[in-house]
Amino acid sequence: MAQPGGVNRAELADFLRRGRARLTPPDVGLTPGARRRTPGLRREEVAQLAGMSVDYYTRLEQCRGPRPSRQMLTALARALRLTADERDHLFHLIGEEPPRRETASTHVSPGLMLILDRLDDTSAQVVTDCGEVLAQNAMARALTLDVMSRPRRERNLARMYFLDPGARVLFPEEDRADHARAHVANLRAVTAARPDDPAPAALVAELRAGSAEFARLWEEHQVSLRHKATKRFLHPLVGLLDLDCEVLLSHEHRQLLIIHTARPGTESHERLRLLRVVGLQDMSPQATPPRRTG
Structure with a gap:
């Protein structure tokens, strides 16, 4: 039965416990470790994946937590690899209307999250066709910094590129104009393809309104969706990387x-391997301000 405020705390706690128990560390890209007495994930592992305190x-699992925000519910749904139906159920348990299932969904499917988790030595992230970052693996955070630690409104790649001066620092200066054109051309294509979507x-x-450069490029009416390319990153820790960008x-x-991958045997490949060592040492939002993105 729902508690005051519309939260069914007992059902919520049971649903979270069962969701945690059905997953294993490898399912979510974590190392199992030794002496695991708890079936499935530990509470601290779910908290880590959802970006909340243990x-x-x-x-929440003890029926005494505060009412979770919609943002926190979305983070829990991703951490527990919930399907769209299970995510909707999670929202209903606290008396919230689930997010609308629009054409451009912001819910990352468990299958896509599984692929993301398994790419532990490769930078990978899930974005909408409009450029909003929905999920990153550890290597993506090491390469482009932690976009997911920003408020949701600030996770869009095009918005960051044109309105946040720090977002361009990771690219060589001579490449930045091409990146700007690519963002604008992609938005041109998406806007035309979804005329009834206001986003x-x-x-x-x-x-x-906020960028004279964007306004100028928009008038050129170039159209191009994101596709396979080669990108150069000027990383502050490991230097210049020439990476192949695959878009699925x-x-x-x-x-x-x-x-983003580097061809074996190249200097960029060695630098990407070094980034996996030095860039993953401390990826907490508190330790690494989210200033750059790719």
Whole structure:
């Protein structure tokens, strides 16, 4: 029975416990470790994946936590690899209306998350066709820094590129104009493909008003969706990296899995291996301000 405020705390606690028990560390890209007495994931592992404190998550499982925000529910759904139906159920348990299942969904499917988790030596992230970052693996955070630690409104790649001066620092200066054109051309294509969706049009209006460069490029009417390319990153820890960018499309939800790899035997490959060592030492949002993105 729902508690005051619409939260069914007992059902919520049971649903979280069962969701945690059915997963194993390898399912979510974690190392199992030794002496595991608990079936499935530990509470601290779920908290880590959801970006919340262990105490907060523990209280939710003990029927005494505060009412979770919608943002926190979304983070829990991703951490527990919930399907869209299970995510909707999670929202209902606290008396919230689930997010609408629009054409451009912001819910990353468990299958796509599984692929993301398994790419432990490759930078990979899931973005919408409009450029909003939905999930990153550890290597993506090491390469482009932790976009997911930003408020949701600030996770869009085009918005960051044109409105946040720090977002361009990771690219060589001579490459930045091409990146700008690519962002604009992608938004042109997406806006035309989804005329009834207000989100792309609102983003374009915001960028035209806030960036003279975007407004100028928009008038050129270039159209091009994200696709395979070669990108150069000027990383502050390991230097210049020439990386192949592969883009895999999930047609059902209009989501993209963007993967950056280096060709074996190249200097960039060695630098990417070094980044895996030095860049993953401390990836907490508190320790690494989210200033750059790829």
